[in-house]
Amino acid sequence: MTQAPHDSVIVRNLGAHLIPLVQLFALYILFFGQYGPGGGFVGGVMLGASFIVGSLIFGADDPATAAANRLLDGDGLGLIIFVLVGGLCLIGGGEFLNYTSVRIPGLDAPSQRYLGIVLAQIGVAVDVAVTAVSIVFSLSTVNRDEANPGA
Numbered sequence: 001m002t003q004a005p006h007d008s009v010i011v012r013n014l015g016a017h018l019i020p021l022v023q024l025f026a027l028y029i030l031f032f033g034q035y036g037p038g039g040g041f042v043g044g045v046m047l048g049a050s051f052i053v054g055s056l057i058f059g060a061d062d063p064a065t066a067a068a069n070r071l072l073d074g075d076g077l078g079l080i081i082f083v084l085v086g087g088l089c090l091i092g093g094g095e096f097l098n099y100t101s102v103r104i105p106g107l108d109a110p111s112q113r114y115l116g117i118v119l120a121q122i123g124v125a126v127d128v129a130v131t132a133v134s135i136v137f138s139l140s141t142v143n144r145d146e147a148n149p150g151a
Helices: 009-031 040-058 063-072 077-091 109-140
Strands: none
Touching: 009 040, 009 109, 040 063, 040 109, 063 109, 077 109
């Protein structure tokens, strides 16, 4: 992604203050999504969008964009988390993603269910955020061979 930082001081300052708030709200949606609309998908979209906006505002050489590039290294991590949670439920003798069958010492049944739901949502959020950033970065990079076919 070859992009210079935005030339407006106002946009850079607003981005520097609003992006962390969007990320914090995304984590809130992620961890409390089972009580209302939201959860892993919405939290992942908001996290991915905050990384995308940060890379658009601050350019390719900024540490925020470097964090988005490191996020791309986690491709498949969300799927692994999701499958591990479901697999632990199967190993515990229940159905896939039936959190009551997993026995965790020191936790009662509602706490086990909550932990299973949150871990599954974390897996979904990671995969959605990585996919969103990956799509935008893939569409924004220019392949120099395709841009100059005669060269």
